[in-house]
Amino acid sequence: DAGVIQSPRHEVTEMGQEVTLRCKPISGHNSLFWYRQTMMRGLELLIYFNNNVPIDDSGMPEDRFSAKMPNASFSTLKIQPSEPRDSAVYFCASSPPGLGHEQFFGPGTRLTVL
Amino acid sequence: KNEVEQSPQNLTAQEGEFITINCSYSVGISALHWLQQHPGGGIVSLFMLSSGKKKHGRLIATINIQEKHSSLHITASHPRDSAVYICAVRKGQGGSEKLVFGKGTKLTVNP
Numbered sequence: 001d002a003g004v005i006q007s008p009r010h011e012v013t014e015m016g017q018e019v020t021l022r023c024k025p026i027s028g029h030n031s032l033f034w035y036r037q038t039m040m041r042g043l044e045l046l047i048y049f050n051n052n053v054p055i056d057d058s059g060m061p062e063d064r065f066s067a068k069m070p071n072a073s074f075s076t077l078k079i080q081p082s083e084p085r086d087s088a089v090y091f092c093a094s095s096p097p098g099l100g101h102e103q104f105f106g107p108g109t110r111l112t113v114l
Numbered sequence: 115k116n117e118v119e120q121s122p123q124n125l126t127a128q129e130g131e132f133i134t135i136n137c138s139y140s141v142g143i144s145a146l147h148w149l150q151q152h153p154g155g156g157i158v159s160l161f162m163l164s165s166g167k168k169k170h171g172r173l174i175a176t177i178n179i180q181e182k183h184s185s186l187h188i189t190a191s192h193p194r195d196s197a198v199y200i201c202a203v204r205k206g207q208g209g210s211e212k213l214v215f216g217k218g219t220k221l222t223v224n225p
Contacts, residue, residue, distance in 0.1 A: 033213075042200075042216070042217045043202075045212055045214075048211055048212065050211070055210075056210065093157075099211070100145050101162075102147065103213070104159070105159075107156055108157075110155075
């Protein structure tokens with residue numbers, strides 16, 4: 001299996017621009033997670049989906065962030081407009097059906113907002 | 115105060131040494147995860163446990179639910195074990211899959 005796929009791997013943009021991060025979960029997995037990692041705050045859950053439905057978005061920082069999962073094989077995290085404090089590594093992870101399974105992480109997208 | 119605390123924050127060891135990384139949490143949990151983040155940034159799940167002990171190769175994870183504490187041990191450490199080790203807990207007894215993470219322990223094993 002190819003594992004969780006994220007694109008782009010690196011993104012450099014200017015403040016105010018729209019940024020879209022993409023994730024393809026492992027086939028057959030029905031939970032998908034978006035995380036943000038910074039030096040100051042470590043890893044934080046932004047939002048997670050189960051069967052394409054958002055279950056917990058309490059970690060989404062503000063209205064500038066939005067996430068969608070239009071089908072079982074694709075999800076996006078959008079930041080509009082981006083700000084320098086959004087600079088971080090964004091990870092997508094997926095897990096198989098049922099509670100309490102390990103999560104499989106993608107390679108991450110390193111976002112730099114100038 | 116963070117709900118998940120790890121110690122030490124940084125750890126340097128010589129090859130062959132026995133390593134212990136600790137994780138304490140302050141909330142009720144249904145499971146605890148240990149993750150490894152390689153120097154290149156990739157994250158791998160090492161263990162998921164809700165009681166007792168698990169072993170995989172040179173790695174051993176234990177959890178004490180009553181004391182709200184878990185340890186990750188590495189026997190016969192090797193330079194390739196150098197990484198950041200992250201503890202994460204799944205809160206509560208309900209159906210949430212949400213994980214809360216510790217800040218990580220950076221391990222450096224010197225040859």
